[in-house]
Amino acid sequence: MIKLIKPYISFEEVEKEFKDIFESGWFTKGKFVEEFREEIKKYTGSKYAYLTTSATTALTMSLKAVDIKAGDEVIVSDFSFPATSNVVEDLGAIPVFADVSLETFNMLPEQLESKITPKTKAVIFVDALGSPDGIHEIKKICQKYNIPLIEDGACAIGSSEFGVRCGNIADITCFSFHPRKLLTTGEGGAVTFNDDKFVKFFDIKLNHGAVVNDGKFDFVDYGYNYRVPELQCVMGIKQLKKLDDIVSSRNTIRNKYIDTLLSLGFKVQEVSNDVVYNVQSLVFRVPAHINRDKLISYLKDNGIETTIGTYCLSGTTYYSKKYNNIQPNAKYLQDNTITFPCYDGVDVKYIIDKLERYR
Numbered sequence: 001m002i003k004l005i006k007p008y009i010s011f012e013e014v015e016k017e018f019k020d021i022f023e024s025g026w027f028t029k030g031k032f033v034e035e036f037r038e039e040i041k042k043y044t045g046s047k048y049a050y051l052t053t054s055a056t057t058a059l060t061m062s063l064k065a066v067d068i069k070a071g072d073e074v075i076v077s078d079f080s081f082p083a084t085s086n087v088v089e090d091l092g093a094i095p096v097f098a099d100v101s102l103e104t105f106n107m108l109p110e111q112l113e114s115k116i117t118p119k120t121k122a123v124i125f126v127d128a129l130g131s132p133d134g135i136h137e138i139k140k141i142c143q144k145y146n147i148p149l150i151e152d153g154a155c156a157i158g159s160s161e162f163g164v165r166c167g168n169i170a171d172i173t174c175f176s177f178h179p180r181k182l183l184t185t186g187e188g189g190a191v192t193f194n195d196d197k198f199v200k201f202f203d204i205k206l207n208h209g210a211v212v213n214d215g216k217f218d219f220v221d222y223g224y225n226y227r228v229p230e231l232q233c234v235m236g237i238k239q240l241k242k243l244d245d246i247v248s249s250r251n252t253i254r255n256k257y258i259d260t261l262l263s264l265g266f267k268v269q270e271v272s273n274d275v276v277y278n279v280q281s282l283v284f285r286v287p288a289h290i291n292r293d294k295l296i297s298y299l300k301d302n303g304i305e306t307t308i309g310t311y312c313l314s315g316t317t318y319y320s321k322k323y324n325n326i327q328p329n330a331k332y333l334q335d336n337t338i339t340f341p342c343y344d345g346v347d348v349k350y351i352i353d354k355l356e357r358y359r
C-alpha cells in the first residue's frame with residue numbers, strides 16, 4: 001500500500017538524546033523543551049513561542065488570551081478540520097463561518113468583511129492544507145476593524161507569505177505537531193506571537209495558574225497543564241532543522257503530479273507566487289465527471305491511500321443542525337477534493353498511471 005503520509009523522523013535520529021533523557025530521569029520541563037521553543041522562535045521569526053499538547057489546546061488558549069467569552073462571535077474559515085470551530089463553540093462563543101476561495105481554499109476577504117458585526121471579537125484564519133495564501137489581506141481587514149487575528153496554522157509550519165513565515169504574521173499563530181503534519185512530535189502544538197501583552201497570560205495559564213517567585217509557586221489564577229514532554233521536543237528539534245529541505249522536496253513532488261493531473265482535468269489548490277507552500281497536503285479538485293468517493297475506492301483497490309481534502313465546517317452534522325448556514329464553496333470543496341501521497345520515495349509514476357487508466 002502506498003501510504004498517504006510518512007513521518008520525517010527515524011529512531012536513529014533521536015536515539016542519543018532519548019538515551020540521555022532516560023539516564024538523567026528528567027522527562028519534562030527540561031532543556032529540550034526550552035531548546036524547541038527557541039528553535040521555533042528562530043525559525044518563524046516570532047518573539048515568543050509556547051508549547052501545547054495540540055493545535056486544539058493552542059487555539060483554545062489563544063481565544064482565551066484575546067478574552068473570548070460566551071456570546072462573542074468569532075469568524076472562522078469554513079474549509080478546515082472541525083477543531084477550528086470546536087474551540088469557539090467550547091467557550092460558548094459563536095463560530096461565524098466565512099466561505100473560502102475555490103482556487104486557494106482560503107477565507108475570502110469579502111466574506112470576512114460582510115460577516116463582521118459589533119459582536120465580532122476575533123477571526124480565525126486557517127492556512128488551508130498549509131497554505132497561508134491571502135493572510136496579509138485578511139490581516140489588513142482585521143486591523144481596520146481592530147479585531148485580533150488568530151492563525152490556525154495547524155498545517156502551516158514551514159510556509160510563508162511575502163517572505164514572512166507563518167508564526168510571525170497574525171496576532172497569534174497555532175501549530176499542530178500531529179503525525180499527519182510535516183513536523184510531528186506524536187501529538188503536540190505551539191503558540192507563537194510578538195506582542196508582549198500576551199506573555200503574562202501564557203506564562204501563568206500554561207503553568208497551572210502559578211507565578212514562580214524564588215522557586216515558590218504562587219497560584220494567582222486557575223490554569224492548565226498542556227506541556228510537551230522532553231522526548232517529544234527532541235523529535236521536534238530534529239525535524240525543524242531539516243524543515244526547509246522537506247518543504248522543497250515536497251514542492252518537487254507536487255510539481256511531478258501537476259502537469260499530468262491538469263491534463264486529466266484536475267485542478268490543483270492554487271498558491272500565489274508570494275507564498276512558500278509547505279505542501280502539507282497535496283489537494284486537487286476532481287474533474288466534474290469524476291465521483292470523488294469512487295475515485296478514492298478505486299485508488300485504494302490499487303494500493304494507493306488517498307483521502308478527502310478537508311471538511312466544510314458549516315456542513316458537519318453538528319454545525320448544520322445548530323446554525324443551518326452551509327457555505328457553498330467549502331461544501332463543494334469538501335465533496336470534490338482529494339489528497340494524494342506526497343513525500344520522498346513515493347511512486348508518483350505509478351499513481352499517475354492508475355489515474356490515467358481510471359474510467
Ligand SMILES: Cc1ncc(COP(=O)(O)O)c(C=O)c1O
Pocket residue numbers: 053054055056057080081083084126152154155175176177178180188189
Ligand atoms: C486546520 C486544523 N486545525 C486544527 C487541527 C487540530 O490539530 P491537533 O490535532 O493538533 O489538535 C487540525 C488537525 O488536523 C487542522 O488540520
